[in-house]
Ligand SMILES: *[C@@H]1O[C@H](CO)[C@@H](O)[C@H](O)[C@H]1NC(C)=O
Ligand SMILES: *[C@@H]1O[C@H](CO)[C@@H](O)[C@H](O)[C@H]1NC(C)=O
Ligand SMILES: *[C@@H]1O[C@H](CO)[C@@H](O)[C@H](O)[C@H]1NC(C)=O
Ligand SMILES: *[C@@H]1O[C@H](CO)[C@@H](O)[C@H](O)[C@H]1NC(C)=O
């Protein structure tokens with residue numbers, strides 16, 4: 416599940432990152448002479464670092480503009496870009512990669528870095544500066560437009576002096592590995608970063624930052640906001656959103672217990688909305704969000720306390736790829752979303768997860784049309800009727816969950832055509848009949864199978 420989520424989010428993130436890398440290259444070249452003082456500054460900086468895999472072995476000689484990770488201005492020779500993110504990964508499980516420890520830079524970041532007066536781009540992500548605070552002197556890198564300190568293990572209060580970086584467009588302080596290591600007691604400093612387009616602070620502890628919304632509301636150019644796992648509680652239901660260019664919003668895994676904040680309804684350019692795992696977001700399905708955002712590709716409100724039915728015309732949102740409504744208290748016939756014309760939607764849906772609700776309705780024939788569908792989870796609902804044989808036409812399907820419903824009849828042999836299927840769950844239903852090798856002939860990828868205890872031949 417997580418890997419699917421990751422896929423789509425990194426796709427959307429890529430839109431932003433592509434824009435970012437442009438300014439690094441446009442004016443940069445490796446055929447200029449390095450400025451002596453900046454070379455000295457870089458060498459001092461290198462000297463402070465621990466570099467277990469000798470990633471910086473090219474950092475010798477005069478021509479610092481040719482060193483690994485360094486880019487200079489074509490005309491002036493000043494260092495513009497320093498990209499020292501850890502490029503190494505290792506596979507810890509099938510298809511699951513994590514940054515590899517062996518290439519992490521560590522050690523101390525020394526203030527000589529501030530001699531790079533023209534530095535626009537600094538990426539130290541995925542290295543290991545644990546037990547250190549974010550250096551306050553970053554605040555004097557006045558020309559910074561891009562600062563990526565994500566997954567670096569920095570600890571403690573984020574220096575509010577960073578409010579000096581008025582040209583900053585991208586600030587990434589997220590952490591997957593060090594939850595709550597960074598903290599901020601208020602986001603007043605963020606409100607001064609008036610050029611910000613991208614602000615991600617996932618897993619930064621913002622428990623004390625009660626006025627966070629008002630601060631972020633000053634950032635009228637914001638396009639991407641990631642505040643997952645920040646211990647947010649108050650969602651400022653009385654305010655309106657200023658940042659109407661927002662395309663990406665992730666406030667999942669917080670402690671928001673009100674209804675969906677009305678300011679979300681003011682945002683009409685959203686492509687990605689993740690409000691999942693807040694436990695207690697309550698109220699009805701937020702129909703206006705879907706309707707205001709024709710470009711919506713990712714919608715996740717799972718693990719909350721939403722109630723009632725879902726809009727019938729959900730299937731007319733053409734760009735939707737991921738729909739996750741699981742673990743709420745929705746009810747009604749989920750398949751009434753197929754009542755109208757299917758239009759364009761069938762070519763895009765990749766993930767459809769409505770598990771753990773009180774959805775009813777008989778399994779419809781239309782599923783066969785969803786050629787891109789990879790993940791279908793209808794488990795733990797009140798779904799009835801028999802399994803339509805055209806389910807076998809879901810040629811991209813990798814995981815299918817129907818368990819704990821009221822599905823009856825027999826398992827159609829067409830299941831055997833789902834050649835990409837890895838997991839199949841049919842248990843706890845009213846199915847009968849036998850399952851034979853015809854069902855499994857072509858299921859070469861199957862790793863997990865749960866079917867009712869029927870006779871197996
Ligand atoms: C920051 O770095 C991480 C890890 O290298 C990367 O996934 C992320 O996209 C970067 N953030 C931005 C804004 O480029
Ligand atoms: C990160 O650095 C700290 C302190 O320098 C060290 O104790 C820790 O083992 C390192 N962690 C990794 C994953 O390299
Ligand atoms: C903030 O910027 C001003 C110049 O605009 C500079 O004099 C000052 O040193 C900077 N503050 C920090 C903490 O770097
Ligand atoms: C909206 O942002 C502008 C600055 O871009 C600010 O002056 C204004 O107070 C903000 N409005 C609200 C309601 O926060």
Ligand SMILES: *[C@@H]1O[C@H](CO)[C@@H](O)[C@H](O)[C@H]1NC(C)=O
Pocket residue numbers: 672673695
């Ligand atoms: C939400 O949480 C706050 C503080 O934890 C509490 O005072 C309030 O009663 C909760 N509201 C609901 C609707 O549960």
Ligand SMILES: *[C@@H]1O[C@H](CO)[C@@H](O)[C@H](O)[C@H]1NC(C)=O
Pocket residue numbers: 655656680681
């Ligand atoms: C936000 O939406 C409300 C109603 O939903 C509307 O009254 C208000 O004018 C909108 N504000 C902006 C800035 O779009």
Ligand SMILES: *[C@@H]1O[C@H](CO)[C@@H](O)[C@H](O)[C@H]1NC(C)=O
Pocket residue numbers: 706726728731732
């Ligand atoms: C969906 O249905 C609602 C009424 O339930 C209607 O207001 C809205 O325009 C419809 N949206 C689309 C895209 O058909």
Ligand SMILES: *[C@@H]1O[C@H](CO)[C@@H](O)[C@H](O)[C@H]1NC(C)=O
Pocket residue numbers: 743744745771772773
């Ligand atoms: C389903 O409905 C029953 C009866 O109204 C209720 O007790 C149960 O909590 C509901 N389950 C979910 C997941 O909403």
Ligand SMILES: *[C@@H]1O[C@H](CO)[C@@H](O)[C@H](O)[C@H]1NC(C)=O
Pocket residue numbers: 799800801823824
């Ligand atoms: C399956 O259940 C439906 C009611 O939900 C019933 O009408 C139908 O006859 C049942 N079919 C079989 C094969 O048991």
